[in-house]
Amino acid sequence: xxxxxxxxxxxxxxxxxxxxxxxxxxxxxxxxxxxxxxxxxxxxxxxxxxxxxxxxxxxxxxxxxxxxxxxxxxxxxxxxxxxxxxxxxxxxxxxxxxxxxxxxxxxxxxxxxxxxxxxxxxxxxxxxxxxxxxxxxxxxxxxxxxxxxxxxxxxxxxxxxxxxxxxxxxxxxxxxxxxxxxxxxxxxxxxxxxxxxxxxxxxxxxxxxxxxxxxxxxxxxxxxxxxxxxxxxxxxxxxxxxxxxxxxxxxxxxxxxxxxxxxxxxxxxxxxxxxxxxxxxxxxxxxxxxxxxxxxxxxxxxxxxxxxxxxxxxxxxxxxxxxxxxxxxxxxxxxxxxxxxxxxxxxxxxxxxxxxxxxxxxxxxxxxxxxxxxxxxxxxxxxxxxxxxxxxxxxxxxxxxxxxxxxxxxxxxxxxxxxxxxxxxxxxxxxxxxxxxxxxxxxxxxxxxxxxxxxxxxxxxxxxxxxxxxxxxxxxxxxxxxxxxxxxxxxxxxxxxxxxxxxxxxxxxxxxxxxxxxxxxxxxxxxxxxxxxxxxxxxxxxxxxxxxxxxxxxxxxxxxxxxxxxxxxxxxxxxxxxxxxxxxxxxxxxxxxxxxxx
Amino acid sequence: xxxxxxxxxxxxxxxxxxxxxxxxxxxxxxxxxxxxxxxxxxxxxxxxxxxxxxxxxxxxxxxxxxxxxxxxxxxxxxxxxxxxxxxxxxxxxxxxxxxxxxxxxxxxxxxxxxxxxxxxxxxxxxxxxxxxxxxxxxxxxxxxxxxxxxxxxxxxxxxxxxxxxxxxxxxxxxxxxxxxxxxxxxxx
Numbered sequence: 001x002x003x004x005x006x007x008x009x010x011x012x013x014x015x016x017x018x019x020x021x022x023x024x025x026x027x028x029x030x031x032x033x034x035x036x037x038x039x040x041x042x043x044x045x046x047x048x049x050x051x052x053x054x055x056x057x058x059x060x061x062x063x064x065x066x067x068x069x070x071x072x073x074x075x076x077x078x079x080x081x082x083x084x085x086x087x088x089x090x091x092x093x094x095x096x097x098x099x100x101x102x103x104x105x106x107x108x109x110x111x112x113x114x115x116x117x118x119x120x121x122x123x124x125x126x127x128x129x130x131x132x133x134x135x136x137x138x139x140x141x142x143x144x145x146x147x148x149x150x151x152x153x154x155x156x157x158x159x160x161x162x163x164x165x166x167x168x169x170x171x172x173x174x175x176x177x178x179x180x181x182x183x184x185x186x187x188x189x190x191x192x193x194x195x196x197x198x199x200x201x202x203x204x205x206x207x208x209x210x211x212x213x214x215x216x217x218x219x220x221x222x223x224x225x226x227x228x229x230x231x232x233x234x235x236x237x238x239x240x241x242x243x244x245x246x247x248x249x250x251x252x253x254x255x256x257x258x259x260x261x262x263x264x265x266x267x268x269x270x271x272x273x274x275x276x277x278x279x280x281x282x283x284x285x286x287x288x289x290x291x292x293x294x295x296x297x298x299x300x301x302x303x304x305x306x307x308x309x310x311x312x313x314x315x316x317x318x319x320x321x322x323x324x325x326x327x328x329x330x331x332x333x334x335x336x337x338x339x340x341x342x343x344x345x346x347x348x349x350x351x352x353x354x355x356x357x358x359x360x361x362x363x364x365x366x367x368x369x370x371x372x373x374x375x376x377x378x379x380x381x382x383x384x385x386x387x388x389x390x391x392x393x394x395x396x397x398x399x400x401x402x403x404x405x406x407x408x409x410x411x412x413x414x415x416x417x418x419x420x421x422x423x424x425x426x427x428x429x430x431x432x433x434x435x436x437x438x439x440x441x442x443x444x445x446x447x448x449x450x451x452x453x454x455x456x457x458x459x460x461x462x463x464x465x466x467x468x469x470x471x472x473x474x475x476x477x478x479x480x481x482x483x484x485x486x487x488x489x490x491x492x493x494x495x496x497x498x499x500x501x502x503x504x505x506x507x508x509x510x511x512x513x514x515x516x517x518x519x520x521x522x523x524x525x526x527x528x529x530x531x532x533x534x535x536x537x538x539x540x541x542x543x544x545x546x547x548x549x550x551x552x553x554x555x556x557x558x559x560x561x562x563x564x565x566x567x568x569x570x571x572x573x574x575x576x577x578x579x580x581x582x583x584x585x586x587x588x589x590x591x592x593x594x595x596x597x598x
Numbered sequence: 599x600x601x602x603x604x605x606x607x608x609x610x611x612x613x614x615x616x617x618x619x620x621x622x623x624x625x626x627x628x629x630x631x632x633x634x635x636x637x638x639x640x641x642x643x644x645x646x647x648x649x650x651x652x653x654x655x656x657x658x659x660x661x662x663x664x665x666x667x668x669x670x671x672x673x674x675x676x677x678x679x680x681x682x683x684x685x686x687x688x689x690x691x692x693x694x695x696x697x698x699x700x701x702x703x704x705x706x707x708x709x710x711x712x713x714x715x716x717x718x719x720x721x722x723x724x725x726x727x728x729x730x731x732x733x734x735x736x737x738x739x740x741x742x743x744x745x746x747x748x749x750x751x752x753x754x755x756x757x758x759x760x761x762x763x764x765x766x767x768x769x770x771x772x773x774x775x776x777x778x779x780x781x782x783x784x785x786x
Contacts, residue, residue, distance in 0.1 A: 133637060137644060142692040145636070162692055195633075195692055322686030325679070 017183040020149040020175065021050040024113070027156035029056050030189050033084050035452050037062055037071040037445075041088025042128055043115025046180035060452055060481050063473035065092050067445035069099020069170075070471070073108045074449030077432045078407055080233055082109045082163050083449060089115045090128030093174075094135065098439060100170045101139035105436025106256060107231055109168035111159050116145070118178035132174045141169030146176065149184035157192035166200065167320040168231055200319065200336060203344055207334050211291070211315050212348040214332075216358060218289035220312075220366040221249045224272065227256030227435070228294015228319060228338045230428045236339030237261070237428040240293070243346045246353070248360050250370055252280035254295045255420055256435045263424035269370070270379070273301040274571050275417040278378035278580055279370055281569075284309055285577035286369070292316045294338040297327040298436070307576030317341045378569045378582065379421045388538050390415065390490045390561040394422040394462065397488060400545045405457040406430065407450045409443040411467030414496035417567045419462040441470030444487060448474055451483040458486065458549060465491040466515055472524075478554040479529040486548050488557045492565065493518055500566045525556035534558040625654075626681045627700040627708065627778055630670040633693040634660045641691050642670055646684060651676055655710075655753075655775035667695060673776050700778040707781060711774045712756045717744045718767025726766040733759045744769070 018026070024047060028036070035058040040048045051059055062068045065087040072083030087096050093114045103110045117126040133145045142162050144155050152175065159171040215221060223244065229236045237260045244251050244267050251261045252269040261268055270277030272284055284290065290312045295301070297316075302308045305327065314330040316323070317338060324333035334341055352358075381391045394415075408423055409432040410416040416433055425431050432450060434442035443461040451459040461468075468489055478485050495513040502510050525532030531551045535544040535558070548555045569580045632638045639658055646653055655673040660666070676684065681699070688697045700706045714735075716726045719742075726745060730737065735749035749759050753776060760771060 134640070137637070137641060138648060167690075320690065322683065322690050324686075326683060326686075 015185065017185060019046065019050070019180065020146075020152050020182050020184065021046040021180040023149060023153045023184060023186050024156060024175065024180075025050050025054050025057065026186050027153040027189075028084065029054075031157065031160045032081065033057055035060060035075065036084045036086050037068040037075070037449060037452075038086030039063075039065050039068055039088065039092060041090075041092050041115065043089035043117060043177045044086060044092075044113075044175075044180075045115075046177065047086065047113070047115070047175075058452070059086075060448065060477065060483075062445065062448070062477050064471065065095035066098050066441065067448070067471050067474045067477065069096050069103065069110065069112060070439070070442050070445035071449035071452070071474075072110045072112070073099065073103050073106075073442075074409060074432050074446030075453045076103075076108050076110055076168075076449075077230070077446075078429050078450040079453045080429060082111055082160055085110065085112045087112065087114055088128065089117055089132065089177075090130045092128075093130060093132040097136060097139055098437075100136055100172065102434055102437040102439045102442060103170035104139050104141065106434065107168050107227060108170065109163040110170040111156075111163050112140075112170060112172045114172060114174050115180070116174045116176040119176045120178070122176065132172070136172050139170070140172045141167075143172040143174065145174045146179055149179050149182035152179060152184065154187040154192040157187070157189045158194055161194045167228075167318075167323075203336050203340065204334060205344075207332050208341070208344045208348050211332055211334070211345060212352060214289050214313055214315065215247060215249075215291070215345075215349065216352060217362075218249075218313075219362055220283075220287045220369075221247070221289040221291065221363065222269075222283045222287040223249055223251040223261075224253075224284065224290055224292045224295055225251060225257045225260055226254040226293065226295025228317075229257055229260040229342075230294075232294065232319075232337050232339040234428055236294075236337075236342065239339055239342040239346060241265075243342050243349070246346060246349055247358075248363065249291075250283055250367075252276070252283060254298070254301055254435070255433060257295065258420060258431045259425035259428045262426040264426055269374075271420050272577075273298075274303070275421065275567050275569065276301075276571075277421075278376045278569055279373035281571065281577040281580060282373045283370055287312045290314045292318075292330070293342065294318065296320075296323045299327070302328060303571045304574055304576050309577070378580070381565075381568075384562065385538065387562045388535065388541055388559060390418050390492065390559075390565055391422050392538065393488075393490060393535075393541065393559050393561055394418050396541055397460070397462070397545055398423045400542060401458060401460070401549065404549070405454070407432070407447075407454060407457055407459045409433065409446040409450060409459070409461045411443040411461070411463045411470075412438045412440045412497075413464045413467055414492075414500065414565075414567050415462055415464040415467070415490040417497075418490065421567075423462070440464075440467040442467075444468060444471045444485070445474045445477075447485040447487070448478055448481075448483050451478075451485050452481070455483075459484075460486045460488055463487055463489045464496060465489055465493060465518055465521075466495045469515075469519075475525070475528040475530055475554060475556065482553075484551070484553050484555075486551075486555045486557065488548070489521060489559060490561050491518070491521070491558050492561050492563045494563060496565075497567070499564075503566070504572070521556045521558035525554075528554070528556075530554035530556055532556050532558065534560065536560045621677045621679070623675045623677055624681075625673065625675055625701060626684075627706075627776060628672045628674070628681075628685065628688070629698040629700050629778060630672065630688055630694055631661075631696040631698070632668050632670060632691075633695065634666050634668040635693055638668070638693045639670065641693065642672070642688060645687055645691065646672065646674060649680070649684070651680075651684075655773075657775040657777055671700070671776055671778055700780070703780055705781055706778050708752055708776055708778045709750055710753055710756055710776050711748065711750045712760070713738070713772040714747045714749065714760065714763060714768065715744060715770040716747065716763050716767045717769045719743050722766045726763060729759070729762050729766070735759065 076083035522532030
């Protein structure tokens with residue numbers, strides 16, 4: 001095509017009426033979408049037909065719609081872009097609900113496109129009809145029922161804007177089937193109207209000044225960081241590192257924020273919270289200045305609220321105004337992007353530094369105290385020569401994958417905590433886990449999404465034998481789409497975390513927490529066309545892990561670990577940060593009132 | 599962990615925060631300015647009802663045809679902290695443009711309109727008319743045995759009117775719910 005003809009085509013392209021299905025794909029393309037995770041069905045057939053003719057967008061066929069959403073989440077978290085899922089009406093939409101709720105709680109930008117029955121059929125109990133908008137209203141950041149093909153492309157652009165702007169989250173677009181056929185003109189991204197409602201207030205200079213005042217006078221300061229820093233982009237992680245270097249303050253992080261600050265840095269305290277490190281939780285409890293950046297004082301982090309960090313001034317930096325003063329009253333609440341606020345703090349700190357050098361003797365005794373806590377080595381476990389300890393398995397996995405381009409996802413449960421404790425991250429966007437909703441079955445499909453975004457990376461799903469069976473069928477998607485994910489199952493033949501709680505709270509009565517009749521994971525891997533590996537002794541573990549890394553196709557690794565290992569340390573029920581539990585506890589130790597609430 | 603037999607005052611043994619609600623529940627009147635589009639009312643109402651709060655009164659209508667915005671006025675009850683949370687979370691909804699806590703204003707104007715049907719004869723009927731006169735209620739409809747009164751005022755005034763009408767043959771009540779606006783030149 002000559003350049004003249006190309007210009008001519010560009011001029012007329014927006015003037016051509018196209019069916020809704022094609023308008024949708026044009027809009028997705030303009031938004032930079034490279035891959036869609038989806039599952040076809042009656043109400044999205046026109047979109048799939050348009051997709052058939054589209055060579056710019058890759059489609060990954062999942063095996064269950066929940067998997068499509070988790071894959072989109074994995075894609076989003078490992079790239080910082082918006083993940084896209086495409087599912088049909090009725091059961092397609094209801095299956096997607098778990099993934100939407102998961103993305104909402106963990107603030108993951110996802111756009112989910114659902115088909116809907118044709119407009120005249122809405123409300124008639126038509127085949128595969130459900131009130132998708134009503135059902136997903138409370139588990140999305142926003143949702144749209146598209147009213148006409150004319151508005152479709154504008155809605156898509158707005159949906160992406162809403163998904164990524166402010167505190168990110170899932171957005172759903174419900175498109176009736178007749179609109180997918182209806183012809184209309186395309187609205188370009190720049191011409192589309194974006195809502196004025198997600199407006200970030202201007203940074204409050206006074207609060208920045210006050211915060212730096214507190215920082216320069218603090219004797220026991222701590223940075224409490226979270227997933228907001230990851231969401232603010234890799235630059236925010238860099239700023240955090242600079243801010244920590246300038247101040248010398250110790251840094252801890254929530255489960256969601258791991259990787260924002262390098263675990264190899266001496267200022268790193270490790271993860272905090274229920275299964276966090278002794279030093280992190282004690283620092284939180286005893287500090288006199290807590291600077292919370294992009295975290296939200298979740299109940300797994302705070303423990304008992306009335307004993308939470310009783311002696312500290314608290315500064316909370318969050319992009320979502322509703323997070324501030326929600327669970328914990330803070331002294332200074334700053335609404336803004338984590339990266340920008342940290343940048344402002346750093347500038348102000350440096351400006352003061354030019355006037356008067358900061359005397360780091362001020363925090364000398366605090367650092368000594370922290371070193372004392374550190375010496376407790378709270379993630380320590382009793383090694384075994386005969387059986388593989390789950391912690392040992394994660395340690396070896398970490399050791400043997402160091403220096404590689406590694407991304408880790410997890411399911412939910414004991415293995416997730418062991419992964420968080422013993423696998424360390426030096427970069428953001430490398431760690432994908434379901435923190436807020438705690439969705440068992442998240443890790444395997446999330447790994448698909450990560451691998452689709454990073455074809456040459458080593459993507460490992462650290463899984464449990466119970467969780468992995470919730471979305472096991474996605475193994476088939478991995479094989480079909482050549483996504484060589486590694487599923488590393490810490491197999492203790494228990495619903496481990498449930499069992500641990502039953503041991504602590506319910507007198508060791510293991511009601512329905514033993515997974516009898518587990519599949520033979522090696523045979524299962526082979527049945528799917530993947531590769532199966534089993535390790536049963538510590539001696540063979542390293543070689544088997546190497547085999548897993550070197551296998552160029554999806555691997556199910558059945559790592560048989562000791563059955564009754566518990567996750568420690570632990571902030572027990574109803575305790576404060578400085579009352580951590582290390583040893584074995586058995587019996588009815590928790591009151592009846594507490595059991596109701598756990 | 600030592601508390602095998604916790605006293606009733608002992609803090610909860612759960613890791614969920616179960617700090618008892620601080621402070622007394624108070625009434626709040628919130629005006630929410632929203633884009634007038636399908637589903638916006640259920641978003642706003644759903645957010646409040648999902649927290650187990652009862653909405654005592656709700657009014658909604660388009661108030662700016664050009665900007666396509668509606669004003670939703672909600673009367674609800676909650677502790678100060680919870681009301682603040684609701685306001686912040688309402689502000690997070692995409693179609694919500696502004697949330698105004700009218701009850702935080704000391705002397706904001708508040709009005710409600712009610713239509714009240716009274717069925718009675720004889721002395722009761724005369725008394726109903728006299729009371730209506732005191733309350734500056736208008737009779738919109740009358741038969742030999744009934745009135746429909748229109749009365750506007752604060753909720754207290756309307757409640758008082760209804761109470762007085764009860765022994766006089768009160769048969770049906772329809773109320774708009776609370777409307778509110780700020781005094782003076784300042785807009786919301």
